[in-house]
Amino acid sequence: MNDLVTQKGIVIMTKKGKNGHAVLSKDEKKRLRRKVWNRDKYLVYMMIPVIIYFLIFNYLPMGGLVMAFQKFKPGKGFVGIFTGEWVGLKWFRRFFKSAYAWRLIRNTFLLNFYSLIFGFPIPIIFAICITQIKNKFLQKGAQVITYLPYFISTVVVVGMMTNFLSPSSGIINQLIQKFGGEPINFMSEQDWFRPLYVISGSWQSFGFNSIIFVAAIMGISPDLYEAMTVDGANIRQTVWHLTLPMIRPTIVLLLIMSLGNMLNVGFEKVFLMYNEAVYETADVISTYVYRQGIASTNYSYAAAVGLFNSVVGFALVSIANRVSRKLNETAIW
Amino acid sequence: MKKRMLALTLAAATLTATALPAFAAEYDGSAPITDEEGATVSMLATNSWYSTVDMNKADVVIKVAENAGVTVEWNMIDPTTYTDTVSPMLAAGTDLADIIYLPDLDENQTYINSGMFEPLDEHWDLMPNFRAYLDEHPEIEASLTAQDGHVYYVPVVGLPDNYLPCLMYQTQWIEQLGIESPTTLDDFVEMLRAFKENDMNGNGDTTDEIPMSIMSDFLPQMFGWAFGMDLQSGFYADEEGVVHYGYYEAENYKNYLTFLNGLYEEGLLEMEFTSLTRDQITERFANNITGVTFDYSWQMSQLYSTQFVEYDPEVGGIVVGVEPLSGEYQGYYSGTNPVKGIFGVNKDAQDLDLAIKFIDYAMSEECQTMYAWGIEDLSYTVDEDGNFNYTEQALNDNNWLQQVGINPPNLPYHNDAAATDVLLPTWHVETDKKLAESSHSPWPFIYATEDESEEIQMYLTDIQTYVQEMHIKYITGAESLDTFDNYLSTLESMGIEDLLAIKQGQYDRYSGK
Missing domain, CATH: 3.40.190.10 (Periplasmic binding protein-like II)
Known part of the structure; x- marks a missing residue:
């Protein structure tokens, strides 16, 4: 109750109690509640679809995780999920015994790790650069051009890559040959898979991801900049001592959220890009789950591998959150 | 005592009812398969491999349903994504169509063991066409017979040695x-x-x-x-x-x-x-x-x-x-195995007998002729010696012929070497x-x-x-x-x-x- 009183926008006469906390009469409490409700109700309404979405698509299906501990038979419907033969940790044991467990975990982790290392700073740097542009037209133009690729479907992006990188007809390889090099079969060489995945992913998303940082930078009071200028700071110092510290909470928040996706690699892009020749670096947990589950109908096994993936992902985000709270006093929960 | 008699009579009545399915006497393998108004069968199958052809509109597909006297509710899915779309549907097992084209040949008996499909050999009286076909082709019956001795599927049959x-x-x-x-x-x-x-x-x-x-x-x-x-x-x-x-x-x-x-x-x-x-x-x-x-x-x-x-x-x-x-x-x-694809009848079909009769009719000789040659006087003619000939248009315009619906992947067709050769x-x-x-x-x-x-x-x-x-x-x-x-x-x-x-x-x- 006490918290509500301090919330912005609600002004209410209160008496102070013994310990200095506000003491509200029943009537006042009621009034307060109504006031808060009247002020916030549209926000609550707006949240309803989101809540329903999460219930239906994220919480309800969790019931199906039971499959990971059972021998699932198809065709039994929702009831079948709960009546299958119980096999305990059999599928998990099988996964860790399989020849691919380590490779899948490594690939999934590394793809995300590199995407994070190379992909995360770029939008921040870009946002800082773009907010320095004083010409509004130029600024908006640059922003639009860079975030448009985000809306190109993955299929098209991978198609473009295949074409540009083709060893016989691709423009990149023709350039390499012009300069006297040997053509490189980019899409079929395992050492090239990760760079291609990370670079194309960054290219596609950095403009879009920078929007949040641009907004955060715009939110910094101009007074502070003025003060910096008065104190004789140059651009480098302004960025280092003002802009970056001010957007630190945003950066940390987004970093924690991407850590949560650490084992959650985009299935369709890997699936479209990979072929047998690059399995060594490209095969990830989700593509393996697809091959085992949908293509080979080992549903229980696939569910177990998927569950393992989620549990590790959850552990990672919890750790990141904890570390962040200790170091930064910023945390999601 | 009276109660027990009643129970016995009821039990006997139920037994006879299951042993002698309705319409059994009426269906002899030829169309129409029912005289009921508004009878419907739902089917889940692949659409054509040709992107310019929609099997929902194919003359042959429409004609088969029309002859049978039923309305077929088609759910046709693009063949390139069929496995990915249908496997999860089958795994969920709810709201499935009466007749289903399986995404694979069920070699591991995944679907058979889960009891989703009706054993067809228990309904031979409703399947005169299929029974006759298997009698003629014992090797196909052998490969369709599951480990438990039942036959669950109606096959699509290809040419094992030709056009490989x-x-x-x-x-x-x-x-x-x-x-x-x-x-x-x-x-x-x-x-x-x-x-x-x-x-x-x-x-x-x-x-x-x-x-x-x-x-x-x-x-x-x-x-x-x-x-x-x-x-x-x-x-x-x-x-x-x-x-x-x-x-x-x-x-x-x-x-x-x-x-x-x-x-x-x-x-x-x-x-x-x-x-x-x-x-x-x-x-x-x-x-x-x-x-x-x-x-x-x-x-x-x-x-x-x-x-x-x-x-x-x-x-x-x-x-x-x-x-x-x-x-x-x-x-x-x-070479390839003659069985190229299989259709199963859903155990929970709305009208099991009707579904079985429909799939049986769909593989009859009459329908096979349509699958191989199309529609008489539209895509083929028969001369006085009983020889089949494609029409001019059928020979010259393969895309049109596909649109008529030859070799429909959504029905149990048999590849016909003679019909392929003349094309x-x-x-x-x-x-x-x-x-x-x-x-x-x-x-x-x-x-x-x-x-x-x-x-x-x-x-x-x-x-x-x-x-x-x-x-x-x-x-x-x-x-x-x-x-x-x-x-x-x-x-x-x-x-x-x-x-x-x-x-x-x-x-x-x-x-x-």
Whole structure:
């Protein structure tokens, strides 16, 4: 109750109690509640679809995780999920015994790790650069051009890559040959898979991801900049001592959220890009789950591998959150 | 006492009711299958492979339902995504159609064991057409009979030896070289070298010729046989009936890889073979820059030869199928099992009898004629001797004929050799008849028992992943053949020996040992 009183926008006469906390009469409490409700109700309404979405698509299906501990038979419907033969940790044991467990975990982790290392700073740097542009037209133009690729479907992006990188007809390889090099079969060489995945992913998303940082930078009071200028700071110092510290909470928040996706690699892009020749670096947990589950109908096994993936992902985000709270006093929960 | 009598009578009544299904006497295999107004059957199946054809609107499909006197509620899904779409639907098992085209042949009896589909042999009285067909084709009945002795599925039947994928040469180039068309590996390599070094298309540039354009999926069946292995099925039995796994053959498979690696190193097998598509190959023929491909027989006259302006179907083909390559061993083309696809009847169908009768009618002779020839007077005519002939339009416009609905993938059709032959130019039919003699029967279709299927599922997917990966790596030299012994021992540790023992058991069961 006490918290509500301090919330912005609600002004209410209160008496102070013994310990200095506000003491509200029943009537006042009621009034307060109504006031808060009247002020916030549209926000609550707006949240309803989101809540329903999460219930239906994220919480309800969790019931199906039971499959990971059972021998699932198809065709039994929702009831079948709960009546299958119980096999305990059999599928998990099988996964860790399989020849691919380590490779899948490594690939999934590394793809995300590199995407994070190379992909995360770029939008921040870009946002800082773009907010320095004083010409509004130029600024908006640059922003639009860079975030448009985000809306190109993955299929098209991978198609473009295949074409540009083709060893016989691709423009990149023709350039390499012009300069006297040997053509490189980019899409079929395992050492090239990760760079291609990370670079194309960054290219596609950095403009879009920078929007949040641009907004955060715009939110910094101009007074502070003025003060910096008065104190004789140059651009480098302004960025280092003002802009970056001010957007630190945003950066940390987004970093924690991407850590949560650490084992959650985009299935369709890997699936479209990979072929047998690059399995060594490209095969990830989700593509393996697809091959085992949908293509080979080992549903229980696939569910177990998927569950393992989620549990590790959850552990990672919890750790990141904890570390962040200790170091930064910023945390999601 | 009275109560007990009543109960007995009721029980007896129920028994008779199940033993003698309604309409049983009325349906004799010919249309209409019901006289009920507004009878409906729902069906889940694939749509046409042709992107310009919608089976929902195909004349044949409409006619079958109309004759049967039922409304068919179709749910047709694009064939390229059929497995991915339908497998989860079947796994969920709710709200399914009455008749379902399965995404695979259910070799592991996954669906049979889960009891989703009605055993059809308990309804022979409702399936006179199917019963008659099986009586005529005992080998198909044998392969459709599950481990528990029931028949669950109605098949789509293909031609096991005709119009298989085969090797094709650009005949103009061969004539130019003045050589016999090669049938051995050595001659073949010589020819590829000649293609590479000479200006075959006569445009003054000796470097633009790509000797061979092959999609990587076809490599195993193109070269495997010449090294004594059926790499297409993977598993195969030798003359003594011992089952082998081609990718686990210490000597033959290594020779095969050495050969292909040699082709790759020399540039005769291009760098891009892992990502090559049919469209790219077509384009290459259109530009006359490639001399060899391997693809479905159908494509030689319908796709590749037509890329040449000078092509005249009356005279002969330009991209023409040739006999399989032989090496140390006799070469073959990989035949197919006659059962190409299966339809099951959902146990929870709204009207089980009606669904069974419909699928039975859909495979009757009357319907097979429509599947092969289309609609009388529209796409074919019958002369006074009873011979079938396509109409002008059907012969000239294949796309239109597909739109009429021949060989509908959403109904249990049987490929008809005679009807296919008249569609194709004479040179193609003659080539096919010749090549059909060098087809080799594939690994037979055998249902797995429940124990077997569990073991198979445990090992097979991982083994296949590993094998495919190493296949490409050894060919491109990304992995040196010095590590071949490691490869074999890895396969062993992945359980290949156990898998071979299972397959041996299955094969012995099949061959009646």
